[in-house]
Amino acid sequence: MPTLPLSIQNLVDHFTTLPGIGPKTAEKLVFFLLKRPPKDLHDFGSALSSIADNVQLCSICQNFTNQNPCEICSNPRRDKNTICVVADPLDLLALENTHNFRGTYHVLGHNINPLEGITPNDIRIRELIQRIEKTDPKISEVILALDANTEGETTALYLARLLRKYHVKITRIGKGLPMGSDMEYADSVTLSNALEGRREI
Numbered sequence: 014m015p016t017l018p019l020s021i022q023n024l025v026d027h028f029t030t031l032p033g034i035g036p037k038t039a040e041k042l043v044f045f046l047l048k049r050p051p052k053d054l055h056d057f058g059s060a061l062s063s064i065a066d067n068v069q070l071c072s073i074c075q076n077f078t079n080q081n082p083c084e085i086c087s088n089p090r091r092d093k094n095t096i097c098v099v100a101d102p103l104d105l106l107a108l109e110n111t112h113n114f115r116g117t118y119h120v121l122g123h124n125i126n127p128l129e130g131i132t133p134n135d136i137r138i139r140e141l142i143q144r145i146e147k148t149d150p151k152i153s154e155v156i157l158a159l160d161a162n163t164e165g166e167t168t169a170l171y172l173a174r175l176l177r178k179y180h181v182k183i184t185r186i187g188k189g190l191p192m193g194s195d196m197e198y199a200d201s202v203t204l205s206n207a208l209e210g211r212r213e214i
């Protein structure tokens with residue numbers, strides 16, 4: 014069986030570490046890249062290096078950012094006393110695209126998912142608690158904007174129970190979000206409605 018040149022095989026192996034990319038797709042992608050001008054490949058490589066070198070987690074909301082605190086957390090026009098909790102950065106992006114939320118966020122990194130071995134200790138709940146304890150004046154509302162599926166539900170219930178002792182208003186968006194749906198794929202109107210229709214839990 015013919016083998017690929019080492020540098021090509023090396024890149025194929027990197028591609029196969031990405032979700033949904035098997036060896037055949039990885040090979041196709043690499044051969045597609047090989048048809049591009051060398052400058053494009055260097056730019057692609059630099060873009061990858063740049064996220065390794067320049068992207069960090071915001072120390073307040075735990076979202077990916079080029080500056081710390083991130084643009085949202087350092088924006089004086091955002092309401093720092095309302096925290097919208099999301100599972101991942103794409104959910105935050107979807108909510109930002111509604112242009113209908115003026116509070117701040119907290120990115121957990123993942124939903125609790127016992128089947129995948131993701132426990133409450135594996136997501137950024139500790140950072141959320143510290144933020145709620147430290148923010149002065151007190152946080153007025155925590156909005157749980159978690160996916161309308163089993164994992165999102167599990168995470169929301171866990172957080173609602175955990176946060177009860179902080180006497181903060183806890184609301185959950187979900188109305189209007191189809192059951193089983195991922196936040197990041199909901200359209201802006203649906204998300205805006207869900208946000209406005211949030212209910213205290």
Ligand SMILES: [Zn+2]
Binds near residue numbers: 071072074082083085
């Ligand atoms: Zn931030």
